[in-house]
Structure formats: structure tokens, C-alpha cells
Amino acid sequence: MAKRNVWLKAICLLLGLMVWSMQAQEKRFAISGNIRDAVDGEDMIGAAVTVKETRSGTVSNAYGFYSISLPAGKYVIVASYVGYSAKEIAVDLSADRRVNIDLQPNAQELAEVVVSGDGVNANVAKAEMSVAKLSSKAIKSVPALMGEVDVIKAIQLLPGVQSTSEGTSGFSVRGGGYDQNLILLDEAAVYSASHLMGFFSVFNNDAIKDVTLYKGDIPASNGGRLSSLLDIRTKDGNSQRWAATGGIGLISSRLTVEGPIGPKVSAIVSGRRTYADMFLAFSNDERIKQSILYFYDMNAKINYRIDDNNRLFLAGYFGRDKFGISLAGMDFGNKTLTARWNHIFSPKLFSNFSIIGSMYDYYIKMELNEQLGQELKSGLDDYGFKADFAYTPNPSHHIKFGYHFAHHGFQPGEGGGTSEESIIGRIKFPNQYAMENILYLANESNVGERLKLKYGLRYTSFDNLQNGSVSNHRQQFEPRIGATYIFNDQHSIKSSYSRTVQFIQLASNSASGSILSLWFPSSEYVKPQKCDQFAFGYFRNIASNEYELSAEIYYKDMTDVVDFRDHAQLLLNEDLEEELLFGRGYSYGLELMLRKNSGKFNGWLSYTFAQGRRQIDGINGNRWYRSPYDKPHNVSVVGTFEASQRLSLSATWVYSSGSPVTYPTGRYQIENEYVPIYSGRNEYRYPDYHRLDLSATWKLSSPGKRLKHELNFSLYNAYGRKNAWLVHFLPEPDRPNVMYAEKIYLFTFVPSITWNFNF
Numbered sequence: 005m006a007k008r009n010v011w012l013k014a015i016c017l018l019l020g021l022m023v024w025s026m027q028a029q030e031k032r033f034a035i036s037g038n039i040r041d042a043v044d045g046e047d048m049i050g051a052a053v054t055v056k057e058t059r060s061g062t063v064s065n066a067y068g069f070y071s072i073s074l075p076a077g078k079y080v081i082v083a084s085y086v087g088y089s090a091k092e093i094a095v096d097l098s099a100d101r102r103v104n105i106d107l108q109p110n111a112q113e114l115a116e117v118v119v120s121g122d123g124v125n126a127n128v129a130k131a132e133m134s135v136a137k138l139s140s141k142a143i144k145s146v147p148a149l150m151g152e153v154d155v156i157k158a159i160q161l162l163p164g165v166q167s168t169s170e171g172t173s174g175f176s177v178r179g180g181g182y183d184q185n186l187i188l189l190d191e192a193a194v195y196s197a198s199h200l201m202g203f204f205s206v207f208n209n210d211a212i213k214d215v216t217l218y219k220g221d222i223p224a225s226n227g228g229r230l231s232s233l234l235d236i237r238t239k240d241g242n243s244q245r246w247a248a249t250g251g252i253g254l255i256s257s258r259l260t261v262e263g264p265i266g267p268k269v270s271a272i273v274s275g276r277r278t279y280a281d282m283f284l285a286f287s288n289d290e291r292i293k294q295s296i297l298y299f300y301d302m303n304a305k306i307n308y309r310i311d312d313n314n315r316l317f318l319a320g321y322f323g324r325d326k327f328g329i330s331l332a333g334m335d336f337g338n339k340t341l342t343a344r345w346n347h348i349f350s351p352k353l354f355s356n357f358s359i360i361g362s363m364y365d366y367y368i369k370m371e372l373n374e375q376l377g378q379e380l381k382s383g384l385d386d387y388g389f390k391a392d393f394a395y396t397p398n399p400s401h402h403i404k405f406g407y408h409f410a411h412h413g414f415q416p417g418e419g420g421g422t423s424e425e426s427i428i429g430r431i432k433f434p435n436q437y438a439m440e441n442i443l444y445l446a447n448e449s450n451v452g453e454r455l456k457l458k459y460g461l462r463y464t465s466f467d468n469l470q471n472g473s474v475s476n477h478r479q480q481f482e483p484r485i486g487a488t489y490i491f492n493d494q495h496s497i498k499s500s501y502s503r504t505v506q507f508i509q510l511a512s513n514s515a516s517g518s519i520l521s522l523w524f525p526s527s528e529y530v531k532p533q534k535c536d537q538f539a540f541g542y543f544r545n546i547a548s549n550e551y552e553l554s555a556e557i558y559y560k561d562m563t564d565v566v567d568f569r570d571h572a573q574l575l576l577n578e579d580l581e582e583e584l585l586f587g588r589g590y591s592y593g594l595e596l597m598l599r600k601n602s603g604k605f606n607g608w609l610s611y612t613f614a615q616g617r618r619q620i621d622g623i624n625g626n627r628w629y630r631s632p633y634d635k636p637h638n639v640s641v642v643g644t645f646e647a648s649q650r651l652s653l654s655a656t657w658v659y660s661s662g663s664p665v666t667y668p669t670g671r672y673q674i675e676n677e678y679v680p681i682y683s684g685r686n687e688y689r690y691p692d693y694h695r696l697d698l699s700a701t702w703k704l705s706s707p708g709k710r711l712k713h714e715l716n717f718s719l720y721n722a723y724g725r726k727n728a729w730l731v732h733f734l735p736e737p738d739r740p741n742v743m744y745a746e747k748i749y750l751f752t753f754v755p756s757i758t759w760n761f762n763f
Contacts, residue, residue, distance in 0.1 A: 035351075037103045037104040039105045056092075067315075085107055087602060131448050140215075148718055159217050164177060166633065169663070170729045173199075177232035180591075184506060196336070200278070211239055211272065218234075242262040252759045272305050275302045278300070316345055318342070338363065339364075360387065366381065366383065379422050386412055414435060480532065497540070498539075499538075527581070539559075564587075569623070587620030592615060609641050612639075617634070631664070640658050643656075655699075666687065720751060721753060
């Protein structure tokens with residue numbers, strides 16, 4: 005009862021702050037509208053709008069909408085965005101005004117990479133921390149494995165973010181597991197972001213408009229994962245003219261077509277496919293000829309501007325991987341669908357209503373013979389509804405609130421023998437269902453000219469569903485609070501606290517991610533994981549905002565962390581919950597970053613010191629042990645140089661401490677069998693990891709031509725470092741009682757060439 009009263013007081017206090025914020029001292033009118041790219045009509049996310057006379061301002065939301073409330077009078081508003089020419093507009097304000105703003109790309113920036121897409125000075129002035137944004141241009145400039153430009157590989161170069169394994173699209177944020185990252189594509193959750201066994205992600209950069217990673221200070225509107233939010237928004241479609249973008253590489257080709265369909269509708273379709281299977285047909289080996297190896301994906305979106313106050317969007321993603329040889333096959337993929345309606349109730353009240361669906365499934369088959377043939381299939385699906393509102397009563401307060409509903413369906417597994425002659429039995433686990441109801445309320449307020457506060461509360465109820473009835477009701481409150489103190493236009497300090505709760509868990513025998521992983525809900529025996537994160541940072545801009553410097557420290561305290569017993573069996577295990585163990589964990593670290601945003605030479609340098617520990621009864625003799633993602637030292641250097649109008653050069657160098665690993669330290673013999681004796685959990689490390697990647701892009705077309713095309717040459721792992729992917733132990737051929745360690749690595753030099761075009 006006492007705990008409930010504390011939460012009731014907190015909610016009442018938050019509501020009181022909201023009511024107080026809405027009380028204006030004098031009659032105010034709103035200047036509102038959309039900020040768009042003048043070239044293609046795309047709404048611009050995070051563009052800054054400043055009032056010259058008051059120095060107050062705001063930024064455009066995820067749909068390009070902005071709103072500022074001011075007393076009657078004459079004002080000059082300035083819209084700005086990195087890489088675009090700022091635009092000033094005089095406004096005589098005596099009633100609510102609709103002012104749409106089109107920004108022109110800065111001619112000086114047309115041939116240069118823009119690293120950050122935020123408004124000018126956002127690094128210092130924004131009331132948020134532990135957030136990173138990358139433009140599609142910056143992502144494209146990063147040298148890529150086999151020439152495949154990849155969003156996930158790019159964010160792995162940011163401070164606080166680590167690759168979980170060589171070449172994979174799994175990533176760890178501030179010591180969290182790869183399953184503790186919420187990945188949203190146009191608001192729909194993506195449960196497996198991997199293609200080709202993890203070497204590429206499912207995101208086609210040609211279709212992407214905005215990428216934002218929240219490493220902490222996650223908005224109250226989002227939750228459900230312990231560590232981070234990766235919010236990816238696709239393009240709305242060029243509303244000015246028809247255009248096409250694409251490329252042909254060594255392993256895949258892609259094509260994106262976008263344009264207007266009448267005066268109010270625009271659309272975009274983007275597709276990609278690998279074609280290794282086409283080359284298999286030239287083999288003289290009949291078994292290889294019949295093999296299958298490819299992936300494909302497609303993004304599509306329709307954008308309908310009904311009028312200034314109403315817009316409809318319909319967006320979808322469809323992708324699959326197929327792999328098969330004569331003895332085995334694999335098939336897995338994602339589908340997402342989002343229908344959105346933006347409605348502006350008034351210049352001060354913006355709303356977005358969404359209906360969302362997401363599916364993931366996999367199927368594996370092994371056909372050794374009719375007696376030993378077996379298969380396994382599993383998956384999950386989500387559908388839900390979101391109602392989000394943004395209310396701006398005055399320039400000092402930006403209030404967000406909403407309601408979300410989600411229904412989760414889990415198909416734990418079905419498999420076994422594939423024929424009547426099979427000696428392997430069949431098994432099918434009953435499907436599991438759960439639902440979430442979410443309410444949130446948040447406010448961002450200015451206290452004077454220097455102090456900004458950001459606070460909110462998220463409430464989640466989670467229920468298991470059995471035979472149409474509700475069971476195992478759980479509820480959690482997740483407070484979020486942050487403060488920013490701006491010394492001047494050049495530097496500020498920020499702090500934040502957030503609680504996150506994860507109700508959906510992942511069972512996997514691999515710390516780097518595997519398509520064979522199994523998602524399952526919290527239940528009577530499985531508690532939701534919880535994390536309290538504290539962070540503090542210093543932010544400084546140098547040389548008229550051309551350089552950004554940031555330093556952050558953080559501490560994460562985690563409870564009910566999930567890990568598995570030694571030698572746990574996770575797939576087709578009807579007693580899976582008996583393999584789970586729960587305990588405590590923590591991680592802490594320091595993140596340093598220096599970033600140059602624009603110009604002929606740009607990029608960033610980052611260093612992260614991080615450590616993480618867990619303590620779970622039943623593991624490691626109940627003693628504390630290293631988290632699977634504990635890599636103390638991480639360095640990333642990313643640079644792009646525009647050598648001329650036609651030639652650009654890029655390079656990345658990464659270094660990290662080796663991943664924790666459990667090694668055998670001895671063995672004993674039982675009759676003719678040797679049984680290994682293992683060290684404590686994660687007591688050893690793989691060798692340190694480092695790699696250099698290079699790329700060069702040569703523009704083949706002359707400036708001013710409608711058709712623009714280029715050749716990109718890249719070299720992954722330029723000095724051929726044989727980084728350990730796996731270390732296993734084998735008996736020596738001549739002395740079977742003596743073991744030796746063997747290192748397996750994936751790549752040395754990987755060159756590639758890609759032809760890119762757009763018109």
C-alpha cells in the first residue's frame with residue numbers, strides 16, 4: 005500500500021506540473037507548419053525553428069511538424085538544418101498562422117557528407133542526452149562489407165555501441181544484450197534485423213530517411229527493452245518529381261523508385277536481392293546447381309496529403325532469406341505493416357494514430373534420409389494500436405502523451421520427423437499469447453533561458469492470455485527525468501535518469517545472435533527484467549558548431565536479469581523455464597566523442613571504456629562474473645575526405661578488447677570418454693579485435709547532369725587481420741590426450757566494387 009501511495013503522489017505531481025505548464029500568462033497565438041526539403045518534398049525530422057526576438061524555439065517532430073506559441077506581435081523565425089541554408093521568415097502574429105517552410109540544400113554541402121542531420125547547435129541545446137543520429141549520407145560513406153551499405157554496421161561505430169561478433173548485425177548498447185534493443189521501422193518492431201546469417205541487416209539505406217539511436221534517456225513514449233531504442237524512419241516518397249536510385253554490386257543489386265501520384269499523393273518502392281544462387285547454376289556439380297542461397301527485401305510506402313491538417317501513410321516491409329543444399333535448408337524473414345493518420349486538432353495539438361503489425365518466423369529442415377529427416381519451425385507476431393499526442397501551450401513547454409496497445413503471439417516451436425518412416429517423433433508446443441496496455445505522459449520545459457527539464461512517466465500493464473482469459477497480471481511504472489543546463493551557445497551539461505522494463509525475453513545459446521533464438525513472454529515464473537540508468541554528460545560545440553565534443557558517464561543497475569544454466573537446451577524444450585536463472589547485473593562506462601559535422605573532411609573519433617558484471621545463483625558458483633558483452637576498451641575512427649568534385653575517400657578503424665569466453669581448463673576420463681572441465685563463466689577473453697576498412701567513390705557523371713552515377717571500391721579488413729571468430733579445442737593427432745586451441749576466423753581481405761546511380 006505504501007508503494008502504491010508513492011506512485012500515486014508521483015502521478016499527481018506530474019499532472020500538476022502539466023496543468024501548471026498549460027496556464028499562459030497572456031493571450032498567445034501559434035505559428036505552426038511543416039518543414040520540408042525543397043528538392044524532394046521530404047518532411048525534415050529535427051529541424052530547428054528559432055524566434056529571433058525571444059531566442060526561444062523548437063524542433064520539428066518525426067513528421068516534420070513544428071509549433072510555437074507567442075504573444076501577438078511581429079517576429080522573425082529562422083529555420084535551420086545541418087547541410088541546408090537557413091531561412092528567415094517575417095511573421096505578423098495577430099492570429100494563429102500556418103507557415104510551411106521549404107529548405108534548400110546548401111550548395112557547398114551538395115558534394116560533401118553531412119554526418120549529423122539535426123538542427124544547428126542541437127548537440128548543446130537539446131534537452132536530451134545519450135542520443136545519436138546519422139544521416140543516410142553518413143551511413144553510405146562508411147566502408148562496407150562486400151559493398152553492402154548497412155545501418156547497423158554504421159551505428160556499431162558509435163560510442164557505447166559494440167558489435168556482438170565479427171561481421172554480424174547484432175549489437176550491444178552499454179553492456180546490454182542484443183535482444184535488449186528495441187528496433188522500430190516506421191513504428192513497427194523488427195525482431196530479427198539480420199540477413200545472410202547476420203552478415204547484413206534488413207535495412208536498405210536507399211529507403212531510409214532518419215536513424216536515431218537512444219542509448220539512454222529513452223522517450224516515455226517508447227519502452228519494452230532494457231538497453232536502447234533504434235528508431236528508423238523510411239522516406240515518404242519524392243513529391244516533386246519521379247526519381248530512381250540503385251546500385252549493382254558483387255553480391256546484390258537494389259533499386260528504389262519514388263515520385264508523385266497526382267498533386268496530393270507520393271509513393272516509394274525499394275527492393276534489394278542477392279544473386280549468389282544464380283552463379284551456382286554454372287557449377288558442374290548437380291548438387292551445387294540445385295542449391296539455394298539468397299535474400300531479398302522490399303520497402304514500400306504511400307503518403308497522402310489530404311489537406312494541411314490530415315495526412316495518411318501506409319508503409320510495409322517484406323524480407324526473407326533462403327538457404328538450401330541437398331541435405332538441409334533454412335527459410336526465415338520479417339514482415340511489418342504500418343498505417344498512420346496524422347491529424348492536427350489545432351496549431352498547438354498534433355496527433356498521430358497508428359495501426360501496426362509485425363511478424364517473424366523461421367523454418368529449418370534436415371533431410372539426411374527418410375528415417376532421420378527432421379524439421380523445426382517457430383515464430384511470433386504482433387499487432388497493435390498507438391495514439392500519440394503532442395501539445396505545445398507555449399515555447400517553454402512541449403507536452404506528449406498517449407496510449408498504446410499491443411497483442412503478442414508466440415509460436416514456441418513445432419518439429420520432428422518429416423516422414424512416416426522417420427524414427428524421430430513429432431512435437432508441437434502450445435502457442436502463447438500476451439497483451440500490453442501502455443499510458444505515458446511527458447513534458448519538456450524551459451526554466452529560464454539556461455535550464456531545461458525533461459520528465460515523464462510510462463505505465464505498462466502486461467497480461468498473459470490463456471484460453472481467452474487473462475492471467476499473471478503485471479504492472480510497472482517507468483519514470484524518466486533529465487536536466488540540461490546551457491552555459492552559452494557553445495557548451496552545456498546534462499543529466500538523466502530512466503527506468504526501463506522488458507516483458508519479452510529471448511532464449512539463445514549465442515551472445516552474438518542467432519536466427520534459432522526463441523522469444524517468450526514474462527509469465528508466472530518469468531519476471532520482467534528491470535534497469536535503472538543514471539547518466540551525466542558534458543557537451544561542447546567548437547568553431548561555429550562545425551565540431552561537436554561530448555563526454556558521458558553512465559551507470560546501469562539491473563534486476564531479474566535472465567541467463568541460462570550451463571549446457572542449457574533451449575530449442576524444442578517443453579520445460580524451458582527450468583533452464584532459466586535470474587539475478588542481478590550492473591554496467592558502467594565512459595564515452596568520449598569528437599565529431600566534425602561537415603566540410604570536405606569530416607567524421608568522428610570515439611572511445612568507450614565499459615564494464616559489466618552479473619551475479620546469478622546457480623551460475624559461476626554464485627559469484628559475480630563478466631557479462632557476455634563486457635569489452636572494456638573500444639575505439640572507432642571514421643573519416644571521409646572529398647578529394648575533388650569527383651573523388652571521395654573514406655576509412656574506418658576499429659579496436660576493441662576481446663569478448664569474454666569460457667574455456668576448458670582440464671578434463672577427466674570416464675572409461676574411454678574424456679569430459680572437459682571448464683573455467684568460471686566468462687573468465688577468459690578472445691584476443692583483442694582490430695580492423696581497417698577503406699573505400700573510394702569515383703563520380704562518373706558531370707555536375708548538373710540528371711543522371712548521376714558512380715563507382716564505389718571498398719576493401720574490408722585492409723591489412724588482413726585474422727580476428728578470432730571462434731576458438732575451440734581439439735586433441736593433437738599424434739597425442740590424443742593432449743589438447744590444443746584452434747582459432748577460426750571469417751575474413752582477411754574482402755574487396756568489392758559497386759556501381760551506384762540516381763536520376
